Amino acid sequence: MCFGIAIPVSDLPEELVEQRSDRVAARGPGELRELRFTFRDPRPELPLWHGNRLVIYPWGNRDGRVRLPRTGWCRRESLEAGLWSHLRPEAVDIPAAFGLEKGVWFLIEEGIRGILVRDERGGPHAYMLTQPASHYYRIMTRHPRMPVFLGWQI
Amino acid sequence: MGRIVGHLDADCFYVSCERVRHGSLRGLAVGVLGNQGACVIAKSYEMRAFGITTGMPIWDALPLCPEAVFVKRDFQWYEVLSRRMIEVARRFSPTVEYYSIDEVFFDAGGMTPADARTLQRAILDEVGVPVSVGLAASKTLAKLASSSGKPFGCVSALGEERLRRLLDGRPVEKITGLARRSARRLAPYGIRTCAEFARADRRLIRRLLTKRGEDLWWELNGAAVLPVRDVPALRKNISRGGSLAGAVTDPDRLAAWVARNTERLVEGLDRHGVFCERLTLILTFKDGGVDQRRATLPVAAADFAVLYEAAVRLTNACRPQGRGVTYMRLIAEELTARRHAQLGLFDRPDPRQKAVAVVKRTINEKVGRFALRSGATLPLADVYRDEANAYDVCDIYGKTCF
Numbered sequence: 224m225c226f227g228i229a230i231p232v233s234d235l236p237e238e239l240v241e242q243r244s245d246r247v248a249a250r251g252p253g254e255l256r257e258l259r260f261t262f263r264d265p266r267p268e269l270p271l272w273h274g275n276r277l278v279i280y281p282w283g284n285r286d287g288r289v290r291l292p293r294t295g296w297c298r299r300e301s302l303e304a305g306l307w308s309h310l311r312p313e314a315v316d317i318p319a320a321f322g323l324e325k326g327v328w329f330l331i332e333e334g335i336r337g338i339l340v341r342d343e344r345g346g347p348h349a350y351m352l353t354q355p356a357s358h359y360y361r362i363m364t365r366h367p368r369m370p371v372f373l374g375w376q377i
Numbered sequence: 378m379g380r381i382v383g384h385l386d387a388d389c390f391y392v393s394c395e396r397v398r399h400g401s402l403r404g405l406a407v408g409v410l411g412n413q414g415a416c417v418i419a420k421s422y423e424m425r426a427f428g429i430t431t432g433m434p435i436w437d438a439l440p441l442c443p444e445a446v447f448v449k450r451d452f453q454w455y456e457v458l459s460r461r462m463i464e465v466a467r468r469f470s471p472t473v474e475y476y477s478i479d480e481v482f483f484d485a486g487g488m489t490p491a492d493a494r495t496l497q498r499a500i501l502d503e504v505g506v507p508v509s510v511g512l513a514a515s516k517t518l519a520k521l522a523s524s525s526g527k528p529f530g531c532v533s534a535l536g537e538e539r540l541r542r543l544l545d546g547r548p549v550e551k552i553t554g555l556a557r558r559s560a561r562r563l564a565p566y567g568i569r570t571c572a573e574f575a576r577a578d579r580r581l582i583r584r585l586l587t588k589r590g591e592d593l594w595w596e597l598n599g600a601a602v603l604p605v606r607d608v609p610a611l612r613k614n615i616s617r618g619g620s621l622a623g624a625v626t627d628p629d630r631l632a633a634w635v636a637r638n639t640e641r642l643v644e645g646l647d648r649h650g651v652f653c654e655r656l657t658l659i660l661t662f663k664d665g666g667v668d669q670r671r672a673t674l675p676v677a678a679a680d681f682a683v684l685y686e687a688a689v690r691l692t693n694a695c696r697p698q699g700r701g702v703t704y705m706r707l708i709a710e711e712l713t714a715r716r717h718a719q720l721g722l723f724d725r726p727d728p729r730q731k732a733v734a735v736v737k738r739t740i741n742e743k744v745g746r747f748a749l750r751s752g753a754t755l756p757l758a759d760v761y762r763d764e765a766n767a768y769d770v771c772d773i774y775g776k777t778c779f
């Protein structure tokens with residue numbers, strides 16, 4: 224799977240960084256700043272390209288009252304089997320420079336594929352697409368599933 | 378003044394290559410992982426500061442540096458940048474010797490330290506990779522000089538004062554080509570630093586370390602013994618192999634690994650234009666056992682059929698049944714250049730086999746590595762599906778050491 228992502232601040236519009244200043248974290252000895260999004264956050268969110276706009280929407284669903292799958296991830300197999308069709312999922316791209324799984328940060332070339340669905344009130348929710356992990360990914364993160372990456376395989 | 382030799386060595390080369398195409402990695406603790414995703418095969422200076430060493434498993438590295446970013450290695454890309462680096466170096470020197478994927482020696486006659494800085498700058502600007510440069514009177518000194526300046530140093534050991542500064546206090550183990558065993562032999566004579574080695578009696582060094590040690594003594598004293606060559610020397614052996622992605626017990630899968638490594642070996646022999654007369658196989662087992670077998674081939678060969686048959690025989694001789702093989706290496710030895718081989722050797726063992734080999738090579742050069750491969754590799758479909766497996770470090774052309 225992929226428990227979190229990060230994008231360097233330098234790759235993002237300034238006003239977006241200001242809006243989410245609580246998400247800014249510094250990485251490493253050079254103290255390079257980045258925006259971090261993890262599923263463990265009090266209000267988990269994901270950045271995504273919607274149309275040609277970069278927006279930040281709630282990541283999946285953790286609320287039992289909302290009639291959407293209570294998870295942050297969507298298996299590609301179930302999407303292809305039509306199990307999400309009733310929610311009319313929309314394909315979206317999640318930009319990410321680094322991914323996090325079981326404490327391992329790894330490089331992501333372009334981003335991750337995701338879907339966008341709406342709850343009963345029309346509120347947007349983004350889910351990350353997953354697939355069976357490659358041998359490399361499984362050894363590196365000890366997780367049997369990995370994200371569906373944009374245009375590049377790990 | 379005599380000759381001037383230059384040595385150029387990229388700083389944390391694999392990481393630097395990744396930074397060329399992924400700017401977000403600059404300034405971070407970065408670890409390049411081997412193809413299995415288990416071990417750190419290269420690290421940035423930022424990561425090294427956390428005590429992470431090459432070869433360390435990721436699960437040991439993580440607690441030391443939780444903020445590190447890990448990258449999958451891509452030797453194909455590293456080779457592209459390596460070639461670009463050499464191209465730049467060739468503009469500055471008439472003779473450039475490829476030493477390893479990220480190191481070259483070059484004839485630096487007439488070059489000043491300022492010129493070396495310009496070369497360093499040109500490689501950074503045009504290739505994007507930081508390198509360290511050493512200038513000295515011999516190869517051994519030039520390599521010592523470049524490594525003393527890392528990272529992004531430019532060190533001249535020309536002139537008595539600079540040479541003294543380079544050699545004083547530097548442990549003899551830093552001399553390339555001087556094994557740790559040799560260093561132990563020198564210690565009882567009070568020879569622990571490069572300066573002490575250079576000042577030692579030449580005959581004593583020869584007695585302790587043979588001709589090879591004496592050559593290094595001359596080199597350290599500024600007399601170039603080892604020439605800078607445009608063409609790499611003919612190799613003593615070519616080897617291919619690696620970890621088998623888990624413990625292999627299935628005989629068909631094991632045979633498939635033998636076929637895969639044989640095909641890679643044949644490719645290496647073709648590239649170097651050589652035949653081999655001897656084949657060695659090393660297997661490592663899950664139980665920790667290691668078995669090594671050697672066979673002399675009926676004729677000097679580079680054909681898949683001949684080598685595969687020999688490799689299978691060696692594998693069976695190790696009695697791998699039920700033991701779980703985790704690692705395999707095939708080594709071709711007793712190499713002879715094909716142009717020196719007797720006429721007629723090309724037609725063995727069977728003209729049809731030769732025709733198959735030619736078709737295989739042609740298609741694979743055009744379509745991609747392993748596009749056409751032996752049917753015996755079928756049980757490894759999963760390994761071939763992962764494109765990253767197409768390149769292993771030992772497949773890189775011209776790499777001489779690691």
Ligand SMILES: [Mg+2]
Nearest residue numbers: 386387388479
């Ligand atoms: Mg280097």
